[in-house]
């Protein structure tokens with residue numbers, strides 16, 4: 001744990017909301033990190049407060065995830081949420097049992113007027129999701145909130161600064177959830193609220209100046225927000241001692257390669273080598289139709305190009321990467337079944353001969369990275385760039401990838417994006433793009449029969465990319481985009497809209 005930074009720790013019991021809790025805390029200007037629930041207590045010492053997450057199990061089951069009871073001896077305030085509340089009750093001598101009826105969703109809750117956690121908060125709606133609840137309070141605790149189905153909707157021992165809520169203050173449906181978290185952080189843990197992106201930027205640049213003095217740093221720039229912001233921070237610190245290699249694999253969206261080059265070389269005078277490797281990638285991909293094969297080829301070729309270019313630069317000391325906090329958390333939790341191998345193109349081999357890595361965004365969530373990007377003056381267009389898969393348009397072209405098909409998709413995709421922007425929906429939609437489906441269909445153009453490609457449009461909203469809903473785009477937008485695509489993009493005779501959510505579909509078609 002950073003020794004000097006005021007930090008609150010989230011202890012993860014397997015709930016789906018660990019990252020959301022940490023983000024909420026940071027939005028309230030307190031730095032927060034996530035730790036597994038079995039972290040040894042001595043590694044938690046020194047923090048300002050600990051928050052237990054929810055979890056899928058029952059605390060009385062044999063393999064239930066629990067933390068060490070010594071966590072309660074650290075002298076640090078604790079807030080238990082849902083399953084975390086039950087962990088607190090169980091470990092401190094109370095009892096947890098199934099409720100008469102489970103509570104799910106928006107539930108009216110009344111609060112004790114004496115509770116510091118609920119100071120200034122009226123009785124209101126909270127988000128519940130539980131089968132179990134605290135049936136008997138541990139010694140020293142009082143009940144501090146109740147709902148119809150849950151007499152201990154919250155409990156507390158203000159003396160020891162232990163607080164627990166059966167509902168989820170971190171989700172938007174809990175009307176005063178933010179105020180509760182604020183009370184916990186500021187009034188109970190005594191935080192001062194020092195976590196701000198302005199000071200992060202300044203402190204990080206200063207620290208990088210110190211660490212990178214006399215060093216040459218290499219960075220793989222993709223134009224995505226993470227690598228762009230990481231590179232800009234390092235650039236601020238060491239200027240042209242940072243060299244960026246931008247491998248343009250020719251599978252970017254229309255004009256995107258030029259935009260990246262323009263912004264970073266012209267506006268910021270960054271030392272960038274753009275490698276126009278499109279033809280080389282196309283040659284390797286010729287005749288390949290299998291999606292995983294495409295990803296593999298692109299991932300490997302990317303590394304090869306990068307290695308060749310970096311070899312020309314002579315000895316570089318350090319490699320800069322745009323790793324962000326969710327990458328760090330997720331790589332520590334083991335993986336579910338591999339549905340697609342998400343090669344992070346830009347992910348580089350470890351044995352490339354650097355003395356170390358520079359990862360200035362390792363502690364930040366995506367929205368924080370964006371705020372730093374804006375601080376650094378990176379244009380909105382890049383800061384708000386929607387996620388784009390490393391293998392680029394290759395996984396949106398079903399069947400063989402040819403220069404002509406790439407161009408067709410780029411044109412159709414650009415029109416769709418333009419229309420989404422015309423309707424003012426750019427920031428409302430998580431991800432939206434066109435797909436070249438590989439299905440041919442008959443059309444009529446003028447008086448003649450035509451036989452051309454089918455474009456699918458896809459737009460999804462998602463919080464974590466694990467699940468996603470298709471977006472109910474206005475018919476006028478779809479109509480306009482469809483009309484323009486069939487009229488302006490040669491070889492396209494039909495446009496369809498993808499109305500499948502994830503699961504069962506994935507976001508990308510391949």
Ligand code: XMP
Pocket residue numbers: 295339340341342343344345387388389390391395431465502505506507508509510
């Ligand atoms: P799926 O299609 O699995 O996508 O629902 C989830 C998110 O991941 C992106 N994606 C990729 N990103 N390399 C990447 O860097 C890949 O091979 C890849 N495949 C999918 C996708 O755009 C979405 O944001």
